[in-house]
Amino acid sequence: MPQLDVDGAVLTYDDEGPRDAVDVPLVFVHGWTANRHRWDHQLEHFRAGRRVIRLDLRGHGESTGAGVRTIAELAADVLALLDHLGVERFVLVGHSMGGMISQTIALAHPERVERMVLVNSIGRMTYSRGRGLLMAASTLVPYKLFVATNIQRAFAPGHPREEIREYIRSSAATPREVVMTLYGAMRAFDVLERAGEIRTPTLMVHGYHDVQLPVRQMLRLAKAYPDAEVRIIDAGHELPVEKPAELTAALDRFLAVKG
Template sequence: MSVIQVNGIDLYYKIQGSGENESLLLIAGFDSDSSTWAAMMRSLVQQYQVIRFDNRGIGQSSAPDSPYSIKQMAADAVALLDYLNISQVHVAGHSMGGQIAQELALAHPEKIQSLILFSSWAKGDGKFNSLIELFGDLTQKLEGALYQRVLLPWLFTDAFYSTPGIMEQLINWIEDYPFPPTPHGLYHQSRAILGSDTSDRLADIHGPTLVMVGKDDIVTPIRFSEQLAQGIPNAELVILEQGGHAFVVESADTVAKVMLDFLEKHKQGT
């Protein structure tokens, strides 16, 4: 297990792939740790040194019972890159991880070789904020496994649900997972989401950027990604025809292919 102490917490991370390749940092979203990317790893590690980590409040990283911010979690990611002596990196963030990736790019543009924002947003609207507030409040009301099951219909499509046996497998995995989140960790993550807004700073993100969303995403609808793509200079928008909010799990192979095609265009020397 690889853990470093940064910004007053223990931060868990994992590196796979050849160190001779360019580096790719993956940042997970709310209620998600580094295992979120597992289905994509086989494709990614063939071409990149892939760095995954658990945000504060989740997985094997510390979950202090005090307020978090998206900028703070971006600072955690930067501290990890500095510890690993990585001066430039491709960065991909999913959902809340996309918020973190935006703040990382804004604070340290010199470190960002390219940016990928999955199912993310600049500023939530009233409905979205109400939903995230509810997700945070429910952590105090529901037992852990039941809480996770309540979230699942928001994350996956009808097609995924209709695949024989898939939801049973997913629920069993959740119930057996050895590093379940703490209620207070999730609560503080939810409030960090609500406190973040990059809408008036998107024009300051100048690196190559891919914005991607699933057509059936009911948590972060297409208009959120359209706002990102319109606000970030020269950003590329891809709408996946089949995919919900958790399309990095549900449609992992398709997402990985789009991701790798984008990254190939922005390797050093190309």
Template sequence: MLSDHLPAYEASGPDGAPVVVLGSSLGTDRHTWDEQVRLLERRYRVVRYELPGHGGSATRAPGATIPVEPATTGAGGRTIADLGSGVLRLMDHLGVPAAHHVGLSVGGMVATWLAVHHPERVNRLALVCSSAHLPPAEKWLTRAAIVREQGMGAIWESVVAGWFTPAWHDPQRLARIRETFLAVEPEGYAQCCEAIASTDLRPGLGDITAPVLAVAGAEDRSTPPEMSEELVAAVRAAGGDARLEVVDGAAHLSAVQQSATVTALLLEHLDADRAGHAAGMRVRREVLGDAHVDRAQLGTTTLTVDFQDFITRYAWGDVWARPGLDRRTRSAITLALLAALGHDGEFAMHVRAALRNGLTVDEIREVLLHLGVYAGIPVSNHAYGIAQRVLTEEGLG
């Protein structure tokens, strides 16, 4: 019988906030998520757990252990169910009835198992470079045998070759990742390999009720985008809510290589349950366009994360989404106010937004003419110049 020890873990973020559970990939530890946690912990209680034998050099919460005892589940060794049960014990220990679950690679397989078998414990599900099934089993069993006999160093070169694209170059980060990898207990790593080898979650994907975000690295050879497509299609076929985002310039450890993009995708997915956020994000994208909103999301920092959330919920969710005025009218009002107040950057952005909202060039001209009467000729003249530049760029000048 497997130990009832808790996985090693670290919790951060405000007490009482919605909980996000993060699971890492095979051969890494909780620090894989450092860039994402910097922003997530601003408004979520973030719990990062370690796989068996992983994170041995990490500072662990009192009483937390990394179980690496031999598995006794039969010839197949440890299973995804064993790993998932450890996460459930951790949630019970922390008094968390349900949480958002985010998993990278095998961490995603664990999160998927939870969503299939314990849907009441999963609010939203985000799977990064993961799959419901990773054949052939022989590959994983062979790898388990090698690390048991020769140690972690014997497979480092072959494993890291699939983690990043050839263009990625960060020697310091790579050195830390290598140090973490070599510190993993071979027995714990081998047991996780056995868990992957025996896993096929495809038959249960239709039972997932949590909204699913699947993130795939465009150049990921370990879990290529086709695997995420298969998972998303299965959830959708059963009437579930699932979407796929493919991240360019990323291989398997996309959360490290393209951390800003992955963070933005996770924030948008997890924040959808926050009051007003989903409606606000929908309106914001419809008015400003995906390209602009994506740039804003990618530029989010620990300084601006709360402001981005505020304008999405308040400006776009509470005001722009109100039924009292149509969007064409709101655009006309916004253009006049921004020009009168001298907010040139915002004014240019909203000229484009006005076009998306259905204002014609003639109507924009009338707004700016009206502006000259009530805000002054110099103000109107300056606004005409900015509008002309934008319209020319849009092919309407």
């Protein structure tokens, strides 16, 4: 598996599909405590006819590194990888925190982003006072319980328990420093007032049962975008693994539209 040294981290990534494809590469960015394998279904589907790039963000999956404090710093890692690969223009697909990273890139480098897909992502995390206090208190419990509670809540009711347990184990393997620091980074992330600047054609796909980042927060972001398409799917927050085929079909339709 290829790796790249970037500012104190070793990023593990996949770069598959034809280099001479007519369409620009697809770049998949996973979310908090996850890894690049969230996109297995999409990689398998698209790599036959299109270049597909995905990575483990620093401190996640098979990538090393810590010390990152902001979403912008994660965005810089993604751009460093794309520059290394010689990819100038691309389509960004970001899940949850990966969608925050994608928006950060689109705002800073609009000329490089042909299209963007935000999966279960928002522009600002907003809570009632009571919910905010509950979230703050959750950081005080033992680390593994904190991770387990967040991952359990991410899935819609009825998702197989054995799969959820496996995702909990995988997430809990992420270093505590990385998880807690980026938890704070997500809470501090806010591009809602600048969303109108993003002229990139954008698809927002969201799980109807998402309680981590509720649909209403995504719709608030969609209203601010000048060119956004919205699709709601019967899933929770982990849409890429809860309903992978439906997400892939939505991507296919969005990418097939020329213009």
